[in-house]
Amino acid sequence: MSLSQLVRLTAAAGLGAAAMSVVHLPAPAQARVAEPAAACLTPRTNDAAAAARGGATGIDHRGISPAEQRAIAARTERSLAARRGSSLVGSSAVVARTVPVHVHVMRSASGRGDVTPWQINQQITVLNKDFASVGFSFNLISTSRYKNNVWHKDHQSSAYRSLTRKGGANALNIWLVNSRWLGIATFPWDYARRGAADGIRVDSASLPGGSLSYYNEGRTATHETGHWLGLFHTFQGGCTSLNDQVEDTPAQATPTAGCPASRNSCPLPGSDPYHNYMDYSWDSCYFGFTQGQGARMARMWTAYR
Ligand SMILES: [Zn+2]
Numbered sequence: 591m592s593l594s595q596l597v598r599l600t601a602a603a604g605l606g607a608a609a610m611s612v613v614h615l616p617a618p619a620q621a622r623v624a625e626p627a628a629a630c631l632t633p634r635t636n637d638a639a640a641a642a643r644g645g646a647t648g649i650d651h652r653g654i655s656p657a658e659q660r661a662i663a664a665r666t667e668r669s670l671a672a673r674r675g676s677s678l679v680g681s682s683a684v685v686a687r688t689v690p691v692h693v694h695v696m697r698s699a700s701g702r703g704d705v706t707p708w709q710i711n712q713q714i715t716v717l718n719k720d721f722a723s724v725g726f727s728f729n730l731i732s733t734s735r736y737k738n739n740v741w742h743k744d745h746q747s748s749a750y751r752s753l754t755r756k757g758g759a760n761a762l763n764i765w766l767v768n769s770r771w772l773g774i775a776t777f778p779w780d781y782a783r784r785g786a787a788d789g790i791r792v793d794s795a796s797l798p799g800g801s802l803s804y805y806n807e808g809r810t811a812t813h814e815t816g817h818w819l820g821l822f823h824t825f826q827g828g829c830t831s832l833n834d835q836v837e838d839t840p841a842q843a844t845p846t847a848g849c850p851a852s853r854n855s856c857p858l859p860g861s862d863p864y865h866n867y868m869d870y871s872w873d874s875c876y877f878g879f880t881q882g883q884g885a886r887m888a889r890m891w892t893a894y895r
Pocket residue numbers: 597598627628629630813814817823
């Protein structure tokens with residue numbers, strides 16, 4: 591596996607109450623090797639367990655090899671070909687795609703991890719703002735609140751997702767949890783295989799007004815929704831021509847931390863796209879998706895959602 595398998599990462603010095611005070615640290619070396627494509631580590635711990643977490647299921651937060659990237663691309667093209675004739679396919683115009691959203695607040699038994707309706711509405715506003723240029727909008731349909739210490743920590747996630755998930759393939763389910771990850775997403779091409787687990791899991795403290803310093807403007811959900819719509823990280827594949835299979839995002843060797851004044855980690859053309867939502871920069875450093883990413887998400891929407 592390559593460096594591409596990591597993670598929008600922060601790491602805290604310890605657990606407990608101090609864990610909400612975030613220190614930005616580089617990723618541990620073993621995590622760089624083992625971590626999956628659609629995963630984002632939270633500041634709770636930086637131990638090796640984080641790297642291996644969930645890897646056995648193969649459903650989400652898993653690494654994607656170049657060979658698998660090519661296989662997914664071929665499968666996507668077959669799916670699109672089968673749908674040819676649909677007005678969405680082959681159109682160069684930006685078509686409005688409205689995504690129904692179901693939010694699940696996974697609180698602890700004592701109510702930790704709760705968020706306000708204002709925060710949820712602000713999160714939907716952020717999604718609508720961030721995806722407007724690429725033709726997606728988001729419509730909040732339902733909010734459900736649970737009290738369960740196990741679910742709150744994002745344990746037994748396959749079970750709780752299948753019990754609580756709402757809507758069909760086009761419905762974005764957002765589970766707000768407090769695990770060691772900032773966020774985790776499933777990819778659209780996995781929906782047919784495991785639709786019951788489909789959606790994104792996001793740290794509740796990353797919503798607008800949340801307590802995660804540098805990551806509390808709602809951009810974790812933007813990043814994870816990008817995965818949910820079929821985007822890889824901008825550093826997927828590192829300094830290779832395949833990279834993230836999006837032509838207008840320059841190749842990037844490794845994730846960006848913080849918000850640098852400049853960065854160019856590959857000899858290939860173009861500086862690192864660290865203002866892109868699919869890098870690991872701070873929320874305040876994010877600027878947008880490219881048109882190439884928008885076109886990829888539109889194809890994925892048609893093929894799988
Ligand atoms: Zn990610």
